[in-house]
Amino acid sequence: GAVVSQHPSRVICKSGTSVKIECRSLDFQATTMFWYRQFPKQSLMLMATSNEGSKATYEQGVEKDKFLINHASLTLSTLTVTSAHPEDSSFYICSALPLAGPQETQYFGPGTRLLVL
C-alpha cells in the first residue's frame, strides 16, 4: 500500500514552454502533498506545500507565479512549471501525507526529470 505515482517520469521541453507534472496517491487519500526539487548531486529542497481545496504555501525563494500548484482532489496535486528555462531543469519529487491513520510517514513519488533546452 501507500503508493504515489508521478507523470510524466521524464520530460524534455523547449525554453519558454510550460510543463505540468502530476502527483497521485493511488491507494490512499491525502489532504497534504509536498513538492521537492533536487539538483544533481544535491539534496532535496522543499518547494511548496499543497493542500486540497486551498492555496499552496511556498517556501522562501520559490516563485509562486512560476511554479503553479493545484490540489484538485484528495488524490491529485499538479505542479506546472510556467515559461520554463534551462535553470529549471531538475528532478521534481512529490510526497503525500495520508489523511487516515497516524500521519507519521510521507510517501514519495518516483520523481520527474525535467530538461529544458
Place this chain on the structure above:
Amino acid sequence: GIQVEQSPPDLILQEGANSTLRCNFSDSVNNLQWFHQNPWGQLINLFYIPSGTKQNGRLSATTVATERYSLLYISSSQTTDSGVYFCAVDGGDYKLSFGAGTTVTVRA
C-alpha cells in the same frame, strides 16, 4: 528551519562489511525518517524513527532525541545497498528538511 548534518558524505565498502551513518539535527523533532535513494531517483522509506531503536533485516536505526542525533546501521552490506542515504526531519509541521546525504558504494 531545522539544520540536518549527515556524515560521512561518502562511504566505500567491501561487500559483507558493516557501516554506520550519522545524522545530527539542530532542534527537537517531531519526525525523523531515513531514506534510501536508488540510482533511478526513487526514495525508499527505511525507517520512521523520531526516537528509540528499530530493526529491519540487515538495517537498524537508533535515534537519541535528547542528544539530537540518529544512526543508521548497515550490516553485511550488499551491492544493492549502494545509493544515497538521506536523513530527514520535521519540527511538527510535516515539512521535511533533508540532510545532504551519504553516498554509499558497495564493491563486490
